[in-house]
Amino acid sequence: MSTRRLSADEARRWEAWKRAHDVVQASVGRAIESASGLSVPDFAVLTRLVEIGGGELRQNELAASLGWDRSRLSRQLGRMAARGLLVSREVTDGVGRQISVTDEGRSRVQQARPAHADAVRSALLAPTSSAPGFWDGLEAIG
């Protein structure tokens, strides 16, 4: 049935779905932050840099890998460079910039990885009764 607004039951299911997602994201974010001091975007950038580029990538390749637009990545890299997590250099043989992880950035992402893996597994991939995750939050949704 289609009406001009959500029914109380539909609204309840929609809110439960959003809340379940937010709980998972917050859990993973807290795990990363407490293990390494990195934010979720920091971790996303450093992970690509280390795992795809071996520590270095062109900025446009990084953008493509993340699925981010130029502006978003430019601002994120600016903040991360100011914190010493990476460095940005002009590329001599053409247009563009080369992004390189620093020792500090490499160390931090290594610190974050186990906590990230555990949090994702327990919240989403393999929730347990002692650590309920996304799917449990949706039990009543049908």
Added chain:
Amino acid sequence: MSTRRLSADEARRWEAWKRAHDVVQASVGRAIESASGLSVPDFAVLTRLVEIGGGELRQNELAASLGWDRSRLSRQLGRMAARGLLVSREVTDGVGRQISVTDEGRSRVQQARPAHADAVRSALLAPTSSAPGFWDGLEAIG
């Protein structure tokens, strides 16, 4: 099996889950915005105001209803008041503020509701083959 980082397959499932969520949220957000000019937080605030309070609520009741902290709501209400969507008054008989929807705010939320309902239904509650939603995005996740 538990290792110190996500496997390629685990990472793929995790990314797919996040992407599916983001697609749904973006779809609902665009529907609200194009129908009414309201943002998602605008719509959340006005919906509570109209449906729970009949157009008026104490600020702390609004915060509880939304599950938002004081700071977040204070900043959101400031922006909305500046745009004429609501007004904020001191409460004479004690501490606190009274938030009231304006005619403009009431009109906007009414404009947004059908688009919101349609978007939520097609993206999450009852996706169709012509409008795939969240669950379809997760097909490969197992």
Added chain:
DNA sequence: AAAGATTGAAGGTTCAATCTTA
């Protein structure tokens, strides 16, 4: 002109500190 990147402006979120009033 096209590609790669940055910036101004606006909106959103969070934390800690602060202010006000009962």
Added chain:
DNA sequence: TAAGATTGAACCTTCAATCTTT
């Protein structure tokens, strides 16, 4: 003191405009 609310600062996201180099 405690409750209700605001603010400074930092971070995040997006859009349109801009800048630079090929």
